[in-house]
Amino acid sequence: MGRNLCETEELGTIVCGMKRSTRRTFCKQVASAVMGSPVLLSRPSFGYTRSLNVDLLQNTRPAVQNKLKLEGGFIEFWGGMLTDESFKSLGACAWRQVLQAMRDLKMDTVVIKRTQVDDTDFTRQSTDLTRIVLDYAGLNPKMNVYIGLRNTSVWNPTAFRNSTWRESEKKKNIDLVRKVWSAYGTDESFAGWYISQEIGNEPDWYNQLADLRDYYRSICGECKRLASHKPVLLSPYYNPYPTPGNSFLPANHFAEEYGRFLDQLKDGNRYLVDTIMLQDSVGERRILEPDLVNVVVPYFNAFAKICSVRKLRLWGNIESFNNRGGNQLFPTEARRLSAQIKVIPNTVEKLITFDFFHFMNPYNHLYYDIAFKTAQRALYQGYSDEFVKNSNLSPVICP
Helix, strand or coil: CCCCCCCCHHHCCCEECCCCCCCCHHHHHHHHCCCCCCEECCCCCCCCCCCCCHHHHCCCCCCCCCCCCEEEEEECCCCHHHHCHHHHHHCHHHHHHHHHHHHHCCCCEEEECCCEECCEECCCCCCCHHHHHHHHHCCCCCCEEEEECEECCCCCHHHHCCHHHHHHHHHHHHHHHHHHHHHHCCCCCEEEEECCCCCCCCHHHHHCHHHHHHHHHHHHHHHHHHCCCCCEEECCCCCCCCECCECCCCHHHHHHHHHHHHHCCEECCEECCCEEEEECCCCCCCCCHHHHHHHCHHHHHHHHHHHHHHCCEEEEEEECEEECCCCCEEECCHHHHHHHHHCCCCCCCEEEEECHHHHHCCCCCCCCCHHHHHHHHHHHHHHHHHHHCCCCCCCCCCC
16 A cells, blocks of 8 residues: 555556546556456556565564454545546445445444545545545444545655655645645544555655654644644555665564654644554565564564554554556455454554455446456455354445
8 A cells, every 4th residue: 555556647547447438548558468357557566575574584473363353444536436437327326335335344434545646636526525425424323534635646755855846745735634624624524634645664764854754744733733633644554575776674673763753743742643554565565374474463563562652543554455466456355354354463453454445345336347346245245254244235226
């Protein structure tokens, strides 16, 4: 989740396997090369090796057995929700289906990944997706909706060093905070804020603490100025595998550096953030199931320590997709999702998944490839059978 599902839609980045009359030529060529598999395209990722950091190899504890379940999920808005004719024809009923499917899994939390990406502002569209989600989340039983802010197709430590670009992004985020508050601030389902621009375990982030301090204090501070009682959420990511020409901080070192970053966000006796949703990185980094204990658990243990000391809440952000290489993202298997959940230590308060809409949605909105649709439904049903038991999907009939 360190990157978006569908970045730079203006440049023709699309979800392949969907109906879309405006599909760009180069996307068609790429899609045809992957033998008909549905693809979520975004920026290229580096190849990686399986050499692990030393502190990961030293962790040989048995698998954790916890009582955690998924209590919510991300919904990532993208342009196809506004342009796909079949989805548009369902109208608000489609979102009622999605949220009811989440409720049937006993989920009570929705995190809207973003309300703005590059030049696309979802708060200015004729169809207000955030308003629709909030309206249906407000039905009994009420769900808590955390509203994400701005995303960009370019976001990395190198880009962040550009002061002109950074200041522009900061201003756009602050303006968006005010716009979101004006539009949705009085809604009972609006539970808090999510800062969509995430930082991870690349060392160069932490060579820029002064700039990070100014950037995040400005944005988080505006959230707290408008609504001091509403939590602010961050979701850091990590890459456990070194890549050619790149190194990444191991678990304990990453947690220490991230703790230094969090301390830049302290305002008197309180922090300007409340909850850290650590991504498990299993889908994005293709972490194998036998490696979950040695690779994933050290990061959660390290973050549990820094959150406990600072009295911040720690959630787990569980990735429900497989990265098949070449940026092909596909729903994961129920067995692997189960293993991901069971390995998370009990020091984690709550689990959510990225991304419910795209990978666990049993209604298959926006997806037309049979294999993809089958995988979505299998993941939803497999999770339901194991963790919810005897739960049937409530019928929601759209006109």
